[in-house]
Amino acid sequence: MLYEILFYGRGGQGAVTASHILVQAAIYENKYGQGFPFFSAERRGAPVTAYARISDKPILRRGVFSKADLVVVFDHRLIQLGLLKKVLIKNNGILIVNARGAEISRNHINVEGKVHVYAVDATKIAEELGLIVAGWPVVNTAMLGAIVRALPILSIQSVEKAIIEYLGPRIGESNREAASRAYKELVYLGEV
């Protein structure tokens, strides 16, 4: 089964790194993955898009996609900018927003059928764990914990191990903690 995941964030929030860590986690479960940025010249603070594919079989397809099983939003203000209109969320798909709560209506998104909406305050988790780079809370690892809670294609243990492998033990540990906390703190807001 192939899952296609789309990340919306801002340059510096670590969306591309998150997509790479997901591939590392897939390796531990003998699965396959791809993680990549939107192929362009990205800047810190500007809206960025990253992509991941996870499958139990080798993945042959390449490049960007515009239809996703799961969309994860690192900065909820991006929703108001209308960015989510560019992607079609598949029927029974998942939307995860970094926010205390989120008012998501069908006007903000482009859906095939129904969408399950989740929220987690990843910014608060990042701040409390001191995950700040150049003044920005880095929410990517927390959001990874939230992803595998909402869509259990990989275990949280694999994600935590991948975070340590990818970031190294020194900064990896607090990031691992962020993923673990977000996994527990993710809230289901219901269907839209």
Place this chain on the structure above:
Amino acid sequence: MSKKIALTGNYAIAYAVKLAKPDVIAAYPITPQSPIVEKLAEMIESGELKASMIRVESEHSALAACFGAAVAGARVFTATSSQGLLYMHEVVHWASRARIPMVMAVVSRTINTPWNIWPDHSDFVDQRDTGWIMAYAMDNQEAFDLTLQAFKISEDPSVYLPVMVGIEGFILSHTAMPVEIPDEKLVDDWLGERTQPYVIDGLEPKGLGPLTLPEDTEDIFYGIQLAMENSKRVIKSVDSEYGKLFGREYGGLISCYYCNNAKYIAIALGSWTGDLIEAVNTLREEGYPIGVIRVRFYRPFPREDLWEVLRGAKGVFVFDRAISFGAWGPLFTDLVAGLIQYTNKLPIIVNIVAGIAGVHVSAEDFHNMLLSLINRVESGLEHGYFDWVRIRR
């Protein structure tokens, strides 16, 4: 111990180069290649890789520095893309005509102008006549494996030609995929010390490139042609011994998918072949007798292997991600020229040029194109043709 980690195509190449233990690396940054040499610079800085990094002001100088070091006996590596590759083009010929083994990664990017950072194969195929062995990968694992094998092939005494390894920019270069890195000791034992036809190190007088009369020069170039022929055997044996040692064998100069009992064969080079294979997967499930040949080595051109698979085919569909303006795709040209050396009754051969300038061609796009090609042949198409398909969403 081997280890599987998530690596971008660029980093996969850097890790392969690290295992090949080059003495000298010289490169000039260009998107999307830069992370290869940035990673190698990091490895040198941390002491993981004991090599000299020569910093230069251009790609022309980068390859010239590599060439000089290689002539003096060093194992060398460089990497570039697009305009950088075009700028170093003069020295690309120097290396092969002087029969100096070396390895270069080409991370494909559309040729300017206008400014475009997305990949097609135009920069790679532009090197067609340089006398380099030219390989192209489909995924990051293969980019890793080919880079390591490139050193072995290049330094084989029956070859002694430089080798370039191509990958698409971004689609592989910036995409993380699982890559298995083999055990260092195993690689050391397999790859061995550098060999080359001659060394100019100042200890005994030798001349490189003096004025040479036409007949003698022609003989030297004829030697390149013979070495290219020899390299086919070497490429296959390296592929198979690598398979035995490290568990991955690709089929030599070409890879075939569903080719048995295929009436129709689609041919392509590079990572978009993945989307093509997926489309053919679906077509097979729908009952169409179609297969795929992926060209892994563009030079030497694998005419024997292609003929073996294509003899008896009813329709052949060649997908080129490069265009020779005023003509058609380069793979198509070579395929037809190669096949007419075996037969005067060619199958229907259609050339589709697509994905130019980085335009995305999805598995669904391939499915649609193949379906309509099969239908055209089935309904009595009398001869092949060329079409440039511009996909728009």
